[in-house]
Amino acid sequence: MPAQSIATELKNFTTSDFRLENGSVLGEVIVAYRTVGTLAPNRDNVVLITHGNTSGPQMIDPGGSTGEGSWNEIVGPGKAVDTNRYFAICPNMLGSSYGSTNAASIDPRTGRRYGPRFPDITVSDIVATQRAMLDDLGIDKLVAIVGPSYGGFQALQWAVNYPDAMRGIAAVVTAPLVPRERAEGNVARLMAVLSQDPNWNGGDYYDHGGVLESMIQIRTATLKSYGIETRLRDTLTDPAEIEAAIRAEAAEWARGFDANSLLTLAKALRGFDVTAQFGQIKAKVLYVLSRTDKLFPPELAQQVMPALKAAGVDADYFLLDSDYGHSASGRDAHKWAPRLRAFMDSLG
Numbered sequence: 001m002p003a004q005s006i007a008t009e010l011k012n013f014t015t016s017d018f019r020l021e022n023g024s025v026l027g028e029v030i031v032a033y034r035t036v037g038t039l040a041p042n043r044d045n046v047v048l049i050t051h052g053n054t055s056g057p058q059m060i061d062p063g064g065s066t067g068e069g070s071w072n073e074i075v076g077p078g079k080a081v082d083t084n085r086y087f088a089i090c091p092n093m094l095g096s097s098y099g100s101t102n103a104a105s106i107d108p109r110t111g112r113r114y115g116p117r118f119p120d121i122t123v124s125d126i127v128a129t130q131r132a133m134l135d136d137l138g139i140d141k142l143v144a145i146v147g148p149s150y151g152g153f154q155a156l157q158w159a160v161n162y163p164d165a166m167r168g169i170a171a172v173v174t175a176p177l178v179p180r181e182r183a184e185g186n187v188a189r190l191m192a193v194l195s196q197d198p199n200w201n202g203g204d205y206y207d208h209g210g211v212l213e214s215m216i217q218i219r220t221a222t223l224k225s226y227g228i229e230t231r232l233r234d235t236l237t238d239p240a241e242i243e244a245a246i247r248a249e250a251a252e253w254a255r256g257f258d259a260n261s262l263l264t265l266a267k268a269l270r271g272f273d274v275t276a277q278f279g280q281i282k283a284k285v286l287y288v289l290s291r292t293d294k295l296f297p298p299e300l301a302q303q304v305m306p307a308l309k310a311a312g313v314d315a316d317y318f319l320l321d322s323d324y325g326h327s328a329s330g331r332d333a334h335k336w337a338p339r340l341r342a343f344m345d346s347l348g
Contacts, residue, residue, distance in 0.1 A: 008034035008061050008090075012099065013133040024119040027108040031133045032099025033057055033091040036075060037083030043139050047081050047344075048130065048166075049090040050147030050154035053265055054222065054257060056098030057090040059330075071148070073333035080333075080340040086143060093154070094129045095121050095264040103260030104206065115260060116203030121268050123157045130154075131162060142166040143347055144283075146340070148173050148329045149295075150265070153272055159285070160277035167347040168284040170340055172329045173296050173320075176304060177273035187266045193218055194259055203260055215254035218262070220246055225294060227325025278311035285315040286343045288336055290328035316343070 011033055018029040034057035039046065049071065051059045060075040075081040075088050092100040095118070103118035134142075145155040145166050152174025159169050197214040199205045223246055232242045285308060289298045301317050308315040318339045322328035329336065 008036050008057070010034050010057070010099070013136055015129075015132050015136070018129065018132070020119055020125045021122045022120060026101060026119065029094065029101045029129055029132075030099070030105075031091050031094065031101075031129050033089055033133065034060060035087065035089050036060060037085075037087040039087040039137075039139075043137070044141065044143075045086050046134075046139050046142050047075075047086045047088050048134075048142050048145040048147075048158075049075055049081070049088055050130075050145060050151035050158075051090060051093070052147075052149035052151050054219075054253065054262070056092045056096060058098065060088060060090045070330045071333070073330070074146075074337060074340065080337040080344065081144075081146060082341075082344075086344075089134075091130050091133060093150070093265065094126045095261055095268065097257045097261045100129075102258060103203075103264055104258040113204075113206055115206065118260060118264055121264060123153050123268055123272050124161060126268065127154055127157050127161060130158075131165070140165075144168040144170065144344060146170040146172070149326065150174075153178075153269070156274050157272075159281045159283050160274045163280050163282040166283050168286065168343060170286040170288065170343060172288040172336075173290050173293050173326055175296050175300055176275050176278075176307075178269045180270060183266070183269040183272070187263065187270070190218060190263055190266055194263075203263075205259070211259050212251075212254055215257065215259055215262075216247065216250045219250035219253050219257075223250060225325075226327050227292065227294075227323075228327070230292075230323050230325065231327060231331060275307060278308055278313060281308075281311065281313045284343070284347065285313055286318065286340065287315060288318045288320055288329065288339070290320045290322050290325060292323055292325045293328065295326050 013031045015029050018026045059071045062072050077084050081088055092098040094100055095102050103114045107114045145158050147155045152171035155169040155171045156176050193214050194200055197211040199208040199211055201208045205211050232245050236242050298319055305317050320328050320336045322332040324331040
């Protein structure tokens with residue numbers, strides 16, 4: 001098959017008795033992941049692609065779409081992460097809804113869904129499952145870790161937890177910390193909507209009709225914060241049509257994403273802050289922000305870049321000039337892909 005027509009391959013890694021940072025143990029952990037490209041015989045051409053909060057490994061699918069912006073223009077044959085050269089692996093986060101162990105999974109100890117009993121996890125726990133997956137594949141070191149939004153959190157956590165594991169990271173539309181009040185506020189806002197759903201049942205909604213309408217409401221607000229209206233105005237002018245299109249996209253996502261997973265990933269950010277560990281980073285860093293991103297505004301670079309440099313990190317910054325807000329890295333891939341390609345080339 002010619003390289004240009006290679007699609008992603010979906011695979012699973014499974015491990016047992018996985019100990020989390022808080023000391024609790026998951027009896028079984030499955031990490032679903034997609035790959036593109038060919039693994040080199042000496043396994044030294046691997047790039048880890050880490051996805052955003054509400055997307056998954058489909059982020060790198062040809063023709064794939066996510067609210068954060070599909071990355072099929074970033075990852076693929078001849079692209080910035082050139083899969084004629086690199087073997088790209090995109091794992092679904094622990095706790096997420098696209099194949100990895102999450103709250104909707106069956107707890108092997110009880111035979112029931114975890115539901116609200118799914119343990120609290122951290123970003124370190126998420127990357128530790130990815131480290132275990134790579135170990136199982138015989139992959140010791142990575143060329144780079146590249147990811148947007150929550151994927152950027154993972155890339156930065158990787159860089160401080162496993163500083164010798166990669167030559168570079170590209171952290172895109174993201175930040176090295178989430179202020180605790182912001183993280184707590186996100187959890188509270190989700191709970192405020194979900195707990196009012198007549199089917200909520202304390203989080204055990206699986207046999208009570210689900211919470212689809214509440215998830216559509218949450219997703220609609222999220223997509224608007226990502227800048228979806230700007231994207232839709234490229235093709236639509238009628239406000240009612242724009243609202244209908246937002247609802248349709250929100251509903252498609254809500255049918256496939258578990259509400260408890262949303263809470264799990266939101267709670268995982270309550271202690272996320274790697275700024276004090278910048279001195280441990282050995283990888284080269286490319287930090288990319290979007291001019292119109294309301295979640296991670298470009299002013300962040302004024303604090304992040306001097307702090308990285310002060311810690312001795314080889315770091316570079318790129319401002320993506322885009323009208324597409326938080327979705328810019330996918331929607332305007334062509335505007336920053338050359339910078340990412342140059343960064344990848346600099347890693348050797």
